[in-house]
Amino acid sequence: MGVLSSNVASAVARFRAEYFARPKFQASMIQELPVTEMPADVVGEIEALIGTHISSSRALFRGQEPIQEFCIPKEDDSIEPPRWDLMSLLGPSVEPKVAKAYGLSDKQYCELERDILDALSVGKQGGESDSEGGNQEEQVSQHWRRAEQRLSYCIGVVFGRWDVRFALDSSLLPECQGPFDRMPACPPGSLVSSDGLPASSGQIASREWLIARPDAVCLPTLPQGVPGVVPDDCYPVRISWDGIVVEDEDNLDDVVRRVREVLELVWSDDANAFEQAACGAFGVGSLRSYFRKPGKGGFWEDHIRRYSVKRSRKAPVYWLLQSSKKNYGMWLYYHRLDKDLLFKALVNYVEPKIRLESSRLETLRGQKAAVGDSGKESRRLAKDVERQEDFISELQDFEDKLRRAANLHLEPDLNDGVVLNIAPLHELVPWKEAEAYWQELLKGKYEWSSMGKQLRQKGLVK
Secondary structure, three states: OOHHHOHHHHHHHHHOOOOOOOOOOOHHHHHOOOOOOOOHHHHHHHHHHHHHHHHHHHHHHOOOOOOOOOOOOOOOOOOOOOOOOOOOOOOOOOHHHHHHHOOOOHHHHHHHHHHHHHHHHHHHHOOOOOOOOHHHHHHOOHHHHHHHHHHHHHHHHHOOOEOOHHHHOHHHOOOOOOOOOOOOOOOOOEOEOOOOOEOEOOEEEOHHHHHHOOOOOOOOOOOOOOOOEEOHHHOOOOOOOOOEEEEOOOOOOEHHHHHHHHHHHHOOOOHHHHHHHHHHHHOOOOHHHHHHOOOOOOHHHHHHHHOEEOOOEEOOOEEEEEOOOOOOEEEEEHHHOOOOHHHHHHHHHHHHHHHHHHHHHHHHHHHHHHHOOOOHHHHHHHHHHHHHHHHHHHHHHHHHHHHHHHOOOOOOOHHHOHHHHHHHHOOOOOOHHHHHHHHHHHOOOOOOOHHHHHHHHOOOOO
16 A cells, blocks of 8 residues: 555556546556565555554544544544545655665656656646535534534434444544455444344343454454343333324424434533534524535535435435425434334324314314404414414325325335435425436436335336
8 A cells, every 4th residue: 555655656657558647547557567575664655654654543433424434523623534645655764765665766756756847747737626525514503513513413312323422432433444454234333233233122232242343344242140131221212113203393203303302412511512513603693494405504415415426326325305484304214214214204203293283273263263253362373373274284294295105115225325214205305416316217327226126016107
């Protein structure tokens, strides 16, 4: 890895490229790099350098969702990304030693450095720029970034994706695997069971299991009698195992209520102050407005941006389903998606909500009838009745659209990816990608996918 990062390797690979300043590296260009014996002291310096960069990168990445290394949100502003000098990734002390091992004289290496410097200069003149969004990221408010990542973490805790005990006691965090070890089954910050896989109800890894775990890859061996899992009521947060939370003040699974539970548990000293500061940073009047707002300045758009890789991959894992006037909605967790999830949402949340609001409407109508048809109180109640009727109509429209999607009886397949699985919900998801992919599916595109095959079998492909 170190030698491939050297200026010697860069130059030799560039010699075979179409354009030295902006090469398109191919596998063959790397495969044909000459190999030479490195002195032991140079190997040691390179290994130490790489180890330092891996450690500093991990310290940063462990606080950045959704990177694989993620554990808990980054709150320490003293942790900075590694600083790279494009002129020399290995540094001025190691580069000449690598060149010497390849038999280059000091003069030859100086000429090689000059070529690299010229190439970098031409590359920038030709329009190469830093990674997309880098400059934009620097312009974004620090308060906004911290607030958005903290709330994203809270939603993940509510859905049982992240283990909140790591935020309460960082000593429970597992050691990272080596750079050439196999990847862990889950990110190190995940809530897992004793098999190292995502936890389920009644199968949450115990504190003793976390302490005994040697690293993020290996499973621990516990002494006899020490429990490997704990029941749900021994875990500090209620988990929405069904993968659903709602935007509904009357419900115990209201998204704002559930997020506040996590905020108050982890950041009890400044939970209220944080909420006020977050709303100011987002430009909204309340936390509910932030979760309700589907466009710029709302959680849904922030989440899509966080879970997108430039323009090539958009994979939000928390899905917003919203009524036509945005007075009701729910959030679904992609990794809890199954063939029954939409029916669970209807039976456990939407239908009870309609019954509750219908009961309130009858109460209002009774009050209106009691006061008669004239007077200030009568006019006020008439407006309340009208608003309630409109709200129920909005809920019924939401129910119809959700039931229409559920009645397709499509069995989700996570291997299809987010955009194909979310497409059947296009009438409720405030995301143009869902509608676009739904239309493409109906036209017969993505025949390789499970979703495409099911739609064809049901005769829905045009």
